[in-house]
Amino acid sequence: MAGRLKATKRMKKIMRRYYTQAKYAHLFGKKVAWITSGGPVEPLIAMNIIPVYPENHGAMIGASKMGGKLSEFAEGMGYSQDVCSYAKGDITSSITKESPIPGGLPKPDLLVCSNNICGTVLKWYEIQARKFNVPLFIYDTPFVHTEFTQEAKEYVDAQTQEYIQFLERVTGKKFNHKRMKKVWRLSLKSMHLWKAVLETAEHKPSPMTAFDAFFHLALIVTLRGKKTVVRYYQLLLKELKERTEQDVGAVENEKYRLLWDNLPIWFRMRWLSEKFAGHQAALVADTYTQAWCGVIDYIDENDYMSSLGEAYTRIHLNVGVDQMAETIKKFIKQYNVDGLVMHSNRSCKPYSFGQYDIQNLLREMDIPVLILEADMTDERKFSESQAETRIDAFMEMIKQKKN
Amino acid sequence: MKEEIKIPALLQFKEVARAPYEYLRELKKTTGVQMIGSSCTYTPEEIILAAGLHPFRIFAESQSLSRADAHIQAYGCSMVRGMLEDGLSGNLDFLDGVVFPHACDSIQRLSDIWRLNVRSLHFDLLLPVKLDTPLAKSYFEKVTERFRRDLERAFDVAITEEALIAAIELMNEFRNLLRKLYLMQSQYPGIMKGSDLGQVVEASMVMDKKKAVALLKEWVSELEAGVKPEKINKKRILISGSVCSHPDIHQIIEANNAVVVYDDLCSGSRYFEGIISNTGNPVQAIAGRYTERYVCPAKHLGVGFQMENMKKLIQEHKVDAVLFLLLKFCEPFSFDYPDIKKELEAMKLPFLMVEMDRHNEVDEQMRTRIDTLLEIL
Numbered sequence: 001m002a003g004r005l006k007a008t009k010r011m012k013k014i015m016r017r018y019y020t021q022a023k024y025a026h027l028f029g030k031k032v033a034w035i036t037s038g039g040p041v042e043p044l045i046a047m048n049i050i051p052v053y054p055e056n057h058g059a060m061i062g063a064s065k066m067g068g069k070l071s072e073f074a075e076g077m078g079y080s081q082d083v084c085s086y087a088k089g090d091i092t093s094s095i096t097k098e099s100p101i102p103g104g105l106p107k108p109d110l111l112v113c114s115n116n117i118c119g120t121v122l123k124w125y126e127i128q129a130r131k132f133n134v135p136l137f138i139y140d141t142p143f144v145h146t147e148f149t150q151e152a153k154e155y156v157d158a159q160t161q162e163y164i165q166f167l168e169r170v171t172g173k174k175f176n177h178k179r180m181k182k183v184w185r186l187s188l189k190s191m192h193l194w195k196a197v198l199e200t201a202e203h204k205p206s207p208m209t210a211f212d213a214f215f216h217l218a219l220i221v222t223l224r225g226k227k228t229v230v231r232y233y234q235l236l237l238k239e240l241k242e243r244t245e246q247d248v249g250a251v252e253n254e255k256y257r258l259l260w261d262n263l264p265i266w267f268r269m270r271w272l273s274e275k276f277a278g279h280q281a282a283l284v285a286d287t288y289t290q291a292w293c294g295v296i297d298y299i300d301e302n303d304y305m306s307s308l309g310e311a312y313t314r315i316h317l318n319v320g321v322d323q324m325a326e327t328i329k330k331f332i333k334q335y336n337v338d339g340l341v342m343h344s345n346r347s348c349k350p351y352s353f354g355q356y357d358i359q360n361l362l363r364e365m366d367i368p369v370l371i372l373e374a375d376m377t378d379e380r381k382f383s384e385s386q387a388e389t390r391i392d393a394f395m396e397m398i399k400q401k402k403n
Numbered sequence: 404m405k406e407e408i409k410i411p412a413l414l415q416f417k418e419v420a421r422a423p424y425e426y427l428r429e430l431k432k433t434t435g436v437q438m439i440g441s442s443c444t445y446t447p448e449e450i451i452l453a454a455g456l457h458p459f460r461i462f463a464e465s466q467s468l469s470r471a472d473a474h475i476q477a478y479g480c481s482m483v484r485g486m487l488e489d490g491l492s493g494n495l496d497f498l499d500g501v502v503f504p505h506a507c508d509s510i511q512r513l514s515d516i517w518r519l520n521v522r523s524l525h526f527d528l529l530l531p532v533k534l535d536t537p538l539a540k541s542y543f544e545k546v547t548e549r550f551r552r553d554l555e556r557a558f559d560v561a562i563t564e565e566a567l568i569a570a571i572e573l574m575n576e577f578r579n580l581l582r583k584l585y586l587m588q589s590q591y592p593g594i595m596k597g598s599d600l601g602q603v604v605e606a607s608m609v610m611d612k613k614k615a616v617a618l619l620k621e622w623v624s625e626l627e628a629g630v631k632p633e634k635i636n637k638k639r640i641l642i643s644g645s646v647c648s649h650p651d652i653h654q655i656i657e658a659n660n661a662v663v664v665y666d667d668l669c670s671g672s673r674y675f676e677g678i679i680s681n682t683g684n685p686v687q688a689i690a691g692r693y694t695e696r697y698v699c700p701a702k703h704l705g706v707g708f709q710m711e712n713m714k715k716l717i718q719e720h721k722v723d724a725v726l727f728l729l730l731k732f733c734e735p736f737s738f739d740y741p742d743i744k745k746e747l748e749a750m751k752l753p754f755l756m757v758e759m760d761r762h763n764e765v766d767e768q769m770r771t772r773i774d775t776l777l778e779i780l
């Protein structure tokens with residue numbers, strides 16, 4: 001078996017450094033911005049503001065199996081049992097300081113929220129803006145059910161200006177367009193690299209699985225626009241290519257290839273990965289991590305003022321269900337997969353509602369679909385025995401179909 | 404000449420509220436008017452009226468959700484699941500078109516699912532989420548203008564300025580009447596039954612608007628005739644949430660010598676608050692109302708808006724206690740609750756939150772909880 005990717009170690013180091021820097025940002029006269037995972041981070045990097053991602057923190061909370069406990073605390077404060085557990089984890093952690101990162105996230109000086117992933121983040125950031133009493137900028141991305149309209153384009157483009165003015169106001173500094181140009185290019189470059197990384201999984205056997213992608217995603221989410229990210233993904237890509245050249249697969253004797261939809265189940269990553277590997281199945285791709293390179297085509301490398309808005313508006317979670325189904329169809333072909341695993345995620349309604357219809361839209365492809373009901377960080381909403389039975393039955397079906 | 408039997412206004416409203424879709428089916432049959440359903444109060448009904456079409460709110464009448472279950476997971480709110488069931492079950496067989504203003508994540512996906520599964524003309528209003536910047540306001544206007552054009556094209560009609568102005572006047576009058584009823588209840592608590600008022604508003608949301616105006620006028624004058632300016636000693640309750648159509652709740656409240664004096668519901672005051680200016684460009688004026696009336700929690704009008712608004716309502720209506728009726732699985736409303744709760748605690752104002760489904764029966768436990776709240780007042 002291939003074992004762990006060597007790059008992993010470096011990645012952990014970069015992340016550790018990043019969180020330390022964020023923690024002591026104020027000592028260096030830097031500001032900290034909390035930003036949503038789909039938010040436009042490049043202007044922050046260009047302004048030397050340190051971006052911090054509560055959702056990335058949420059993932060860490062999930063992976064450390066603290067999700068249920070932190071959600072429960074928030075529920076004690078009156079938050080509903082049925083809302084996004086990333087939000088609840090963050091709300092709790094910002095009060096109790098419980099966190100896989102010692103001391104929790106550093107306090108924000110400003111908040112940047114884009115609703116291109118969901119409306120939940122709007123409520124969540126409003127709550128935190130009240131609590132920390134810091135300015136909030138909303139990068140408002142109209143939903144693209146079927147069409148990205150001209151007026152929507154004008155609206156988001158004008159907000160790119162608004163956003164820059166907001167940052168100038170908060171920092172008291174002029175926006176550095178020259179620097180932003182560089183950041184924008186680097187960001188695009190890291191998207192291309194990330195895409196190349198994910199596409200190594202087209203190879204049979206696949207040198208990586210979606211579980212690797214979930215882990216290595218952190219950098220493109222948090223620090224795109226920085227050189228470190230480019231260098232890191234170059235390194236990772238090299239390692240993966242070595243594997244493909246030598247036909248080393250991430251899963252021993254890979255026989256079946258699967259596609260994952262929705263966020264990971266952070267607290268059961270190891271278990272799931274072993275479970276599927278036990279069936280000689282590799283999750284070779286997923287819709288979630290692909291989202292950070294899915295909009296490359298909308299980006300004009302030389303013109304962020306008029307392409308940033310479109311790129312951030314047309315991401316996977318901000319388009320209609322039928323278009324999501326098209327993307328999935330594309331991946332099914334591209335990665336040559338035998339089955340689709342959909343995580344029906346109780347936390348994330350915008351990602352999960354519509355999955356049944358996507359399943360219907362895929363019917364012509366004759367591809368088995370497994371729907372696993374869980375939650376990305378709240379382990380109280382997951383039944384391992386039930387999941388196990390369903391995975392086994394699903395794999396049986398795939399085996400019969402293929403053999 | 405045959406003498407017409409006059410049915411009292413209230414009875415007519417109640418009949419519509421009992422079976423709204425039957426009413427609409429009949430209306431279409433007798434007048435031939437085309438029917439435009441909408442998922443939320445952000446639908447600019449004036450534009451639909453000005454196109455000569457009939458706007459109504461899709462109310463999630465279905466109680467069994469067998470068909471919706473195949474499209475939306477059980478952790479969707481009962482409003483969204485119920486609406487879809489209405490669409491899939493043939494309950495809305497008279498529907499010609501449907502409007503989905505962008506609101507919460509669940510409605511957003513409902514729109515997609517609807518478009519893929521229910522046959523009717525489909526209009527998405529791609530509204531902004533923030534309403535507090537000049538840019539967002541101008542975008543809102545453009546979205547409204549696009550809706551006007553889309554309707555014109557789809558139904559091959561011209562929506563003229565005159566028709567828009569007439570629709571604005573009609574809707575202003577209509578909203579003022581609803582508001583007047585609410586204010587009467589606030590001024591003379593108990594002058595009408597809370598459950599009656601609830602049904603009147605709900606019926607108004609589906610009825611022919613001219614007819615509704617006539618009936619509302621009638622009921623208002625009936626009530627005014629009965630006003631006795633005596634001192635009324637009733638506990639004053641505010642209901643907060645998205646939709647409520649549980650007459651039982653009013654019964655429990657009223658049995659405790661209390662009255663719901665106001666609400667901030669989408670099926671209540673959120674529907675009629677805000678008057679449209681009748682000068683200037685009518686489409687801009689229509690859009691302008693939405694950025695001025697109090698907004699849905701799925702929209703943003705500053706970070707403290709919902710708390711401030713709640714305080715304002717409490718003051719204006721001298722509220723003694725707040726009853727939150729939240730639909731289970733609803734994100735936008737439930738996220739605001741803990742911070743509002745803190746405010747109320749600081750004000751030492753009693754409150755209670757109950758989570759329910761659209762068609763829940765009010766059970767013993769809920770009854771006891773409401774009783775307890777009212778007893779301590």
Ligand code: SF4
Nearest residue numbers: 084117118120347348
């Ligand atoms: S998990 Fe879903 S609902 Fe929660 S923040 Fe992410 S996109 Fe929004």
Ligand code: SF4
Nearest residue numbers: 480482507645730733
């Ligand atoms: S009740 Fe809440 S979740 Fe349901 S449609 Fe209304 S706002 Fe959306």
